Amino acid sequence: MSQWRVTAEHPLREMEGLDHERCAALHNLIVERGWTASGRSLNHLDRRSWWECHGGDAQLSPQAAKLSPSVIAFLRAAWHGYGMTARPQYAFFRYLAGLCSPDNLWQNTNYGDDEDDSNKERYVTLYMANWALGASHPLGLVFDQQTFTAIQHISIHDTSVTMNGRQVWLPLELILEGFLDMMDQGKALAVDSSYDGEQERIEPWIMPSYTACDLDEALDAFTRLIRAIEARLPGAPNNEPQSLRDTVVSSALSANSFAGQFSARAPEIRFSYIAPGLRIARQQPFASANVEPGQLRPLLLFESSQAAHQDTERTPWGAQVAISPFSPSFRHITTYPVGLYLTETDPHGAHPFEDGCKLILPYAIGGNGWARTSDGALFGENTHAQGPSATPAPRSTELYQLGFNHFIEMHDVQLKHVLSRWADMVEQGKWAVDADGVAGGIEKWREADTEDHWQHYQLPMSW
Structure with a gap:
């Protein structure tokens, strides 16, 4: 066959x-x-x-x-x-x-x-x-x-x-x-x-919430990213070793969870920035949120010192209302850091993805009409509106997301795909490396909405 x-x-x-x-x-x-x-x-x-x-x-x-x-x-x-x-x-x-x-x-x-x-x-x-x-x-x-x-x-x-x-x-x-x-x-x-x-x-x-393949490929991509950065550092790393293990252990997650397994096996790093403006997280803004038994809270992996942007949309009666990137259980927490989060899931639910993730920025992008999700949609466009073209609406949470899933129920993009793309960006010289790690700062992400760079920030469609 x-x-x-x-x-x-x-x-x-x-x-x-x-x-x-x-x-x-x-x-x-x-x-x-x-x-x-x-x-x-x-x-x-x-x-x-x-x-x-x-x-x-x-x-x-x-x-x-x-x-x-x-x-x-x-x-x-x-x-x-x-x-x-x-x-x-x-x-x-x-x-x-x-x-x-x-x-x-x-x-x-x-x-x-x-x-x-x-x-x-x-x-x-x-x-x-x-x-x-x-x-x-x-x-x-x-x-x-x-x-x-x-x-x-x-x-x-x-x-x-x-x-x-x-x-x-x-x-x-x-x-x-x-x-x-x-x-x-x-x-x-x-x-x-x-x-x-x-x-x-x-x-x-059945649908497991994560697989051995998901875990191994995410670890391989993370290791490749670290090695690519280390190979381009202008001198020997001079920071104290930093580990994701401390970030996850403080969240009291099960050692058998994706986050627990990933952090336990992830290599340490001796530089600061793993991606533009992002370093290993030192806080967990959702750690105290109440959840249903068995549900997993959003987990911050890599953070910036800046606060996340709050997206809004206009209601039919003209009011601007906030759009939360998280489920209703967490919408009472309105201030949280910029960064890459493993998003909430029910590991035993109908569509569980423990390795689903979301990058949240301190500003909205997409207004230039270049940034796209994997399905080709413009950021913030009304995907239900008919016609050959659409109007973008700047968003701070759609970078790397799939959009409409061609295979199964919609879910947040898997961590392995994001980390693999980050490794590509370093290896191909699209992200520079200085003594602190990946250079450019948090403003670098604005490239995703430019004519010359948007393709590098759009992931292929996957299940």
């Missing part, structure tokens, strides 16, 4: 229409791997295709008349019988229950009165969202038969974003490859009946 995985050695293929052969192979691989991981025998896997399960040509002629030939070819090859015969019920993936029923293929969006019937055939709900996740009006994965691209919709309310005329959709094989990558890294796990852990189980899938 390795030849079907999307890799540097096996990149996307130039095809007319959907690459149905590859997509069916990836779909079936997801089914097979989840099936065996959940303790089931391949001898009991019902490999009937979607087309066969729903009656074949004789029953599906009305749908076939509106489907692209390459989509039909995919549905003739993609396994579907397992989802109809498995007991207990079996979901295709954590976020998707399975391929959609024939009656619901086109129940996916609200069309304008001026759109004709031919355009209403364009968008196909190929997979149903997993209703067990509790989204309001769940939808699924929608496929565009004109561009032969797809995008995930946890809820039908997402369609105003995904169909705003600016959001970029992806080839279906990239989304399926993303699911397989989550399985490879242990972020989406199929488990058998012996599982008795605390992660929410959506038969047969």
